Amino acid sequence: MKSAVIVFPGSNCDRDVAVALELVTGRKPAMVWHRDTELPDGTDFIALPGGFSYGDYLRSGAMAARSPIMAAVRQAAARGVPVIGICNGFQVLTETGLLPGALMRNAGLSFVCRPVRLKVENSQSLFTAAYDSGEEVVFPVAHHDGNYQADEATLDRLEGEGRVAFRYGEPVNGSARDIAGILNDAGNVLGLMPHPERMVEAAHGRIDGRRLFEGLLETVA
Template identity: 70%
Template sequence: MTFRAAVITFPGSNCDRDMAEALRIVSGQEPLRIWHGDADLPDGLDFIALPGGFSYGDYLRSGAMAANSPIMRAIVSAADRGVPVFGVCNGFQVLTEAGLLPGALMRNARQNFICRDVELTVTNNQSLFTARYDAEQLISIPVAHHDGNYFADDETLDKLEGEGRVAFRYSEDYNGSQRQIAGVLNAAGNVLGMMPHPERAIEQAHGGTDGRALFESLIGELVSA
């Protein structure tokens, strides 16, 4: 099995090692580690991950400065070619700021930092990232964010739901996200952004393994393609 993944590190990323370990554990292969200042990606990548953290200290809008890092031009180009791209937490924020996903991530409704396990519903189990979950399956995944309140206008929200692009939904209102949206896909289905951290729910030692199926779905679908 050949699976070439890359994990992007921005100044302030703090979950890049978690993401790299999750990919290594599930795929059996070490992912490449790419610094944000690089202008190019290696040829032949199967997958790109944008991890969580506080890129550039989140001193502007979360993810806004990272969206202008040199490597992002190459990532946008790769996504446009169909390469799967996955952004978690701050990585989700970067994807929206870069225009790869619609909407924006705002300050949590109660202005508080949330760090806990939350219950999600798998809203779409027909995607590259969710194929090994059951439809409407309830899963427990950790969150750790201050700016996880997903916002989009009603027209965009209706389009996302009508096209099956809401991948995950919170089972209750944790942070004020519109329609309790926790993760969304792009129109082509090869870009996923989500606030919860599936890379922190890979092994029983983490307290649960509900995040593992996401990586198994992705790797299984790509290797069998």
């Protein structure tokens, strides 16, 4: 699998994602700068990492969504290339319109940084194929603006179409219906606030996140 990690000024989890992808695929991903206008030929998978792109000025992800490279990301997603946005990457995906809703300030108005329990809601997607529906996993979170919100009609549609990929198994940030990760209508774009790339080696305490990348690799390959 030929992957690409998009790097924005203020990204701080780009290396974490790159290490996870190399560990699982055996191949270093391309690190693509936000000012670039094209993705490497043959890119099979795109990751938008966590961090604080542009210092989270205006709104988290709002400026990164207008970076030159995002036009190529949108075009790739439209062709069916899998795209994951983790934490700040999720915020960027909502700001670009690739995913509905918005990530608001945490309900407790505090930065949350700890491992949290998640429930796998949909195991039939490209990103969750290595999990069982209803399975509980643990990923770390590290965010101040992770409170997912959308209007009731959008939330009902996400639920009805099986597009809620992960749900919090405990109170975290006030997200509507405890939503932690959602899919686009085609199923090839995932926005996820918790960090699977921080649970890929035994030294991390668990390897729950590694299975996301392994399942994706098997499905794409």
